[in-house]
Amino acid sequence: MAKDLMQAVPGIDQLLRLESAAPLLAAYGRELVIESLRVVTARLRNSLADQGEAALPGAANEPILEAAGRYLAGLMMPSLKPVFNLTGTVVHTNLGRAPLPPVAIEAMTAVARGASNLEFDLATGRRGDRDTHLEPWIRRLTGAAAATAVNNNAAAVLLVLNTLARHKEVIVSRGELIEIGGSFRIPDVMSRAGARLREVGTTNRTHPADFEQNINPKTAILMKVHTSNYLVEGFTAAVSEPTLGAIAHRHELPFIVDLGSGALVDLTRYGLPHEPTVAETLGNGADLVMFSADKLLGGPQAGIIAGRADLVERIRRNPMKRALRIDKMTTAALAAVLRLYTDPDRLIERSVTLRLLTRAQADIEAQAYRLRPVMETALGGAASVEIVPCRSQIGSGAQPAELLPSAALSIKPPAGRGSGRSLERIGAAFRHLPIPIIGRIQEGTFLLDLRCLEDETGFLAQIARLDVGGGNS
Numbered sequence: 001m002a003k004d005l006m007q008a009v010p011g012i013d014q015l016l017r018l019e020s021a022a023p024l025l026a027a028y029g030r031e032l033v034i035e036s037l038r039v040v041t042a043r044l045r046n047s048l049a050d051q052g053e054a055a056l057p058g059a060a061n062e063p064i065l066e067a068a069g070r071y072l073a074g075l076m077m078p079s080l081k082p083v084f085n086l087t088g089t090v091v092h093t094n095l096g097r098a099p100l101p102p103v104a105i106e107a108m109t110a111v112a113r114g115a116s117n118l119e120f121d122l123a124t125g126r127r128g129d130r131d132t133h134l135e136p137w138i139r140r141l142t143g144a145a146a147a148t149a150v151n152n153n154a155a156a157v158l159l160v161l162n163t164l165a166r167h168k169e170v171i172v173s174r175g176e177l178i179e180i181g182g183s184f185r186i187p188d189v190m191s192r193a194g195a196r197l198r199e200v201g202t203t204n205r206t207h208p209a210d211f212e213q214n215i216n217p218k219t220a221i222l223m224k225v226h227t228s229n230y231l232v233e234g235f236t237a238a239v240s241e242p243t244l245g246a247i248a249h250r251h252e253l254p255f256i257v258d259l260g261s262g263a264l265v266d267l268t269r270y271g272l273p274h275e276p277t278v279a280e281t282l283g284n285g286a287d288l289v290m291f292s293a294d295k296l297l298g299g300p301q302a303g304i305i306a307g308r309a310d311l312v313e314r315i316r317r318n319p320m321k322r323a324l325r326i327d328k329m330t331t332a333a334l335a336a337v338l339r340l341y342t343d344p345d346r347l348i349e350r351s352v353t354l355r356l357l358t359r360a361q362a363d364i365e366a367q368a369y370r371l372r373p374v375m376e377t378a379l380g381g382a383a384s385v386e387i388v389p390c391r392s393q394i395g396s397g398a399q400p401a402e403l404l405p406s407a408a409l410s411i412k413p414p415a416g417r418g419s420g421r422s423l424e425r426i427g428a429a430f431r432h433l434p435i436p437i438i439g440r441i442q443e444g445t446f447l448l449d450l451r452c453l454e455d456e457t458g459f460l461a462q463i464a465r466l467d468v469g470g471g472n473s
């Protein structure tokens, strides 16, 4: 009986010859279509074994090909895709950090399409250097004598330490031995760079004498790390950059600063909290400054090293530079973003990151009022929707406190037993949309901070597809 049922499952060859298999073959190619038919017919045999004749309708040609089509569509769906970042963290490392401005995307596309003069000097017809596309802009914007760029700021720190302090000592304040996002820890990077860390001072207080007294013949550099993702408050003391620079220079040692996010312009002019700028840090005596291009700067993932020409030259000659270099698309995007900084008056409109960071609360709130009725309809009574004030944060270590007044849709399941699970289910429903919507759970509600919602049309276009289960289906 079971055996007879199995006879109902058509063979792969037979299925491939069907006319309705042609579109699948055209879209996905023979190998994948065969894979899909094997998977679907194997499942079918399992169903027949379990359910007997009840599963028989699935064994017809058309249902099998339809199931194969669904399998293939799912398989070929890109796993990396756009999402709506409504977490309230503007520069969100797990969500890809800074959104790029259109000019950067156009610049990337232009060089991605074919050959470019990435390392080719068009004036002489000889070999060029990819840094020439970036260095003049970084020099202009920071006052640095020289600059180069690598894969990210972690790579920048690694490369600087390896170049200047291999087999030697680096003096850092104990209060600055930070960890960022679990995978970047100053002590670990230091040892991988082949440098020895000499921690001085205490967690909360470090004095100039702590540095002075620890300088010895093995000392290679003095280093300062911008403690971007936490605050030491209360009875604290840190050595200022000018003082540290002066101590280093008195001993003829370079003074380097890992600025983390860093900024190229004074952000207070846009009403944002002050972040140390690269120019300020260099002005305070830093010989090299390392910072990320995809944090506050609002560019693609890269790490920039700016400062003294002789030191940058040594860094360029380190074979590790080659392993850490950036590609043509990043170079193109970064150069385009850097050019935007030449006009700080219009930067806010042009840099997507700064535009989002400076969005007025009233504007965000007005958007919340527009979206609320649509959201209520989509949720169909499964949860209530309120408009609440909230605070967004810059993210990626810049200014750890939540500072930016914003507005959110607060989605709340009915109170009572299982409301925690309902909250999880609501979050999951938003994540399962074609363009996933990522919010945050806070004090018993699912919060959508609208600060980063620019594509309102795209958001609305899919919200009707929300399926929170229960109430609306």
Ligand SMILES: *Cc1c(COP(=O)(O)O)cnc(C)c1O
Pocket: 152, 153, 154, 155, 157, 180, 184, 225, 226, 227, 228, 229, 258, 259, 260, 261, 291, 292, 293, 302, 303, 396, 397
């Ligand atoms: C973010 C950060 C880094 C790491 O930068 P990536 O660009 O993520 O590699 C290093 N140091 C500090 C102080 C940071 O804030």
